[in-house]
Amino acid sequence: MSTVALGLPTTPSDRAEPTDAPTTGPLRDRFGRVAADLRVSVTDRCNLRCTYCMPAEGLDWLPTDAVLTTDELIRVMTVGVRDLGIRSIRFTGGEPLLRRDLEDLIAAMSARPERPEIAMTTNGLGLARRMDGLVAAGLDRVNISLDTVDATRFAEITRRDRLHDVLAGLAAARSSGLSSVKVNAVLADHTDLGGLPELARYCLDHGYQLRIIEQMPLDADHRWDRASMVTADEILAVLRDHFPLRPDPRPRGSAPAATWLVDGFHVDGAPARIGVIASVTRPFCGDCDRTRLTADGALRNCLFAQGETDLRNVLRSGLTGQDLDDALARRWRGNTWVKSAGHGVNDPGFLQPSRPMSAIGG
Numbered sequence: 001m002s003t004v005a006l007g008l009p010t011t012p013s014d015r016a017e018p019t020d021a022p023t024t025g026p027l028r029d030r031f032g033r034v035a036a037d038l039r040v041s042v043t044d045r046c047n048l049r050c051t052y053c054m055p056a057e058g059l060d061w062l063p064t065d066a067v068l069t070t071d072e073l074i075r076v077m078t079v080g081v082r083d084l085g086i087r088s089i090r091f092t093g094g095e096p097l098l099r100r101d102l103e104d105l106i107a108a109m110s111a112r113p114e115r116p117e118i119a120m121t122t123n124g125l126g127l128a129r130r131m132d133g134l135v136a137a138g139l140d141r142v143n144i145s146l147d148t149v150d151a152t153r154f155a156e157i158t159r160r161d162r163l164h165d166v167l168a169g170l171a172a173a174r175s176s177g178l179s180s181v182k183v184n185a186v187l188a189d190h191t192d193l194g195g196l197p198e199l200a201r202y203c204l205d206h207g208y209q210l211r212i213i214e215q216m217p218l219d220a221d222h223r224w225d226r227a228s229m230v231t232a233d234e235i236l237a238v239l240r241d242h243f244p245l246r247p248d249p250r251p252r253g254s255a256p257a258a259t260w261l262v263d264g265f266h267v268d269g270a271p272a273r274i275g276v277i278a279s280v281t282r283p284f285c286g287d288c289d290r291t292r293l294t295a296d297g298a299l300r301n302c303l304f305a306q307g308e309t310d311l312r313n314v315l316r317s318g319l320t321g322q323d324l325d326d327a328l329a330r331r332w333r334g335n336t337w338v339k340s341a342g343h344g345v346n347d348p349g350f351l352q353p354s355r356p357m358s359a360i361g362g
């Protein structure tokens, strides 16, 4: 029976359910990929204003009652790990640390018998004072976003003078004993290539794994330009000028970053690595195993998807117990089934999705 047949309300952006989607098993798509990595955006709000992500004045935030509650998020994530084969969950946003119940969400998932791996992507503001509680709740890994270690440039990029807070968050993450602390950097401007060796050196000296992400067309201002973006090749050329890099022999699997070993540097006794995520110039859609939930309860099968599947209406439909879980699982399988083969960023007819990165969850 379809969701519509159950009398569940749908929203205009809501994708119609495919009739040929699987009704059992994990989250599969028509191309044979299986989605086992869930990105959960817990808020669209943020306390920074990175130029490649948000306008200076911020965005029209979701109204509070549109955002999924603690219980609603736990319900959806539980269906994911128990019934749909989700093996890892990454909390993101907006800025996930703005949510006070983050520790409760992590604790609920780490207590599951299926125990997914639990990670978070954060800008690091306020992380230092919450780090112990997050680890106690069950956080396994953290990625902290940092594009430069130059305080002036940091303030220009993020429009806030908070570099010291981010560095304190990184140090707290490293001393908390987490298995890996990664730094996510976006180079939004070619001038930032000049600061890259200093950022890389800082990460290598402190035991953080730097991953540089090609900027994607997900900025709220729609200023992204394919012809002028900083490419993975340019990033690697600068890194090779300053560090002895060797291709990482480890298989990449579904990981987005291609990694290199940095001769002469070690982290906890293992060779140090640097990664480059060439989402635009070398898309890895064929290996993608992601599925995404936005803060207002929309499923997205790709960052660049034009359609979404609304779970909030299902959660608030009056269904309970197994009927609710079945309806959530059915909609989720349908959303994954219709995932496109590729993100299409390099196609002439590419359309930027209406939600910016901060409202999807990176």
Ligand code: SAM
Residues within 6 Å of the ligand: 046, 052, 053, 092, 093, 094, 095, 096, 121, 122, 123, 143, 144, 145, 184, 185, 186, 213, 214, 215, 216, 217, 218, 219, 357, 358, 361, 362
């Ligand atoms: N606020 C948190 C943070 O900055 O880590 C989590 C959300 S943020 C949207 C997640 C990641 O997306 C960050 O590492 C950020 O650098 C990256 N990001 C934001 N806009 C991007 C864009 N247009 N292209 C590529 N990465 C982007």
Ligand code: SF4
Residues within 6 Å of the ligand: 046, 047, 048, 049, 050, 053, 054, 093, 094, 095, 123, 145, 358
């Ligand atoms: Fe906020 Fe993260 Fe976007 Fe920067 S990248 S504005 S920290 S959501």
